[in-house]
Amino acid sequence: MGTEDGERVGLRERKKQETRIALSWAAIRLAVERGLENVRVEDIAAEVGVSPRTFNNYFSSKGEAIAARHLDRARWIAAELRAQPASKPLWEAITDAALARFALGQEGDGKHTPDxxxxxxxxxxxxxxxxxxxxxxxxxxxxxxxxxxxxxxxGTDVTHDLYPRLVAGAVGAAIAVVMEQWMRADPPVPIMALLSDALRQLAAGLPVP
Structure with missing residues (x-):
């Protein structure tokens, strides 16, 4: 594939990703404004300026579209972990990956969508x-x-070894607890501080306070 063809493919993929993100944000916004039961796929598609058929190319339901932002954030942590230097200790790499993705999320979806x-x-x-x-x-x-x-x-096996799945499950649980506490905190607490503390405790083996 030539450079020009590669650029066209890259542009097409970027446009598809932008459409997917826009549909997800529209689904969230409309569901928050109107209530989930009062939002149709047609409404979400119209908000983004695409057809319901295009919506169905990306998502099987409005619920899946709403959950997509959460899924993407979590997936980005795995991608960020792969990008961390191999020499970095595992829990340090996981913490840096998670904090990097949540820090990026503070600025929205790259188009100044408020968090x-x-x-x-x-x-x-x-x-x-x-x-x-x-x-x-x-x-x-x-x-x-x-x-x-x-x-x-x-160097473990995700099918036969407990370790990678235990780590991933623990990180997922930590993120879920952090997000719930962050949303309910009064006065507000920075999510990055909560996340850093939660992962620090996991890395230490959850010692009794």
Missing amino acids: QQWVAGLRLMLAEPALQGEFFKAGAIAEAELAAAVAERT
Whole structure:
């Protein structure tokens, strides 16, 4: 493939990713504004200026579209872990990967989407029974990807060894606890501080306080 063809493919993939992100944010925004039951796939598609058929090319339901932002954040941590130097100790690499992705998320989706939209979507997923299944399904997919990254880094087998899946499950649980505490904190607490503390405690083996 020539350089020009590669650029065209790269541009096409970037446009697809932008459309996917836009549909997910639209689903969150409309569900928060109107209530989940009052939002149709047609409404989400119209908000982004695409057809319902295009929506269905990306997501099988409005719940999946809402959960996509959570899934993408979690997947990015696995990708970031793979990018960490091989010489860096595992838990240091995991912590740096998680903090890097959450720090990026503070600026929204790259188009200045305020993080409050993600917070609102997260509240919606945790409170709405119809969305909780999508939230947990997204978490399971993300944990599997993180486990694969941990296995690569530690020379373990994701199918036969407990270790990579235990690590991924612990990290997923830590992130979930941090997000719930962050949303309920009064006065507000910086999410980066909570996440750093949670992963530090995991790395230390969760010693009794």
